[in-house]
Amino acid sequence: MNALRKPRYKVDLVGLQAVCEANYWRLTRLMPDMANADYLRLLVEAEDGQSQSLSLHVLERCRYTTTLRLTHQREHEWLTPPSMEVRLYHDAGMAEVVAAYNRRRFRGVYPYPNEQMLQPDEKFQLNQFLGEWLGYCQQYGRSAQPVIIQR
16 A cells, blocks of 8 residues: 555755746846846737736845745736745845745645645745746847846
8 A cells, every 4th residue: 555655745955946046047137237126027929919018026125135026917817917026035146936826935845735735846836937937038028118228
């Protein structure tokens, strides 16, 4: 009977850190003036021709961290648009999802099944989703505001 039992999930800390490091660099490329700008809106043309946008709002700036709220919007929204809060750790060069789906502070491992229906690797999946979302915006997005390059 134990042969059918699924092995317990173990956190892939190296993999999670790699995803968080990549997300940090994606965010700093999308919003290079994060130290001064409070808001950025990127327009993304969807494959179905509908307009989408990603809004980045700076919620908090501290010496070593910046917290952003990322919100996705479509032309015709019939569902609540996904949004999440991401904390950038400038000294470590990492960005981590700290809030999503009206939840804050995700643990590294969740027992499964659980009342909230969270996956055992929910934290890893959220950060991986953020990376895919940002990569898509980097590839297909354009700034909604004029970009001013100062020399």
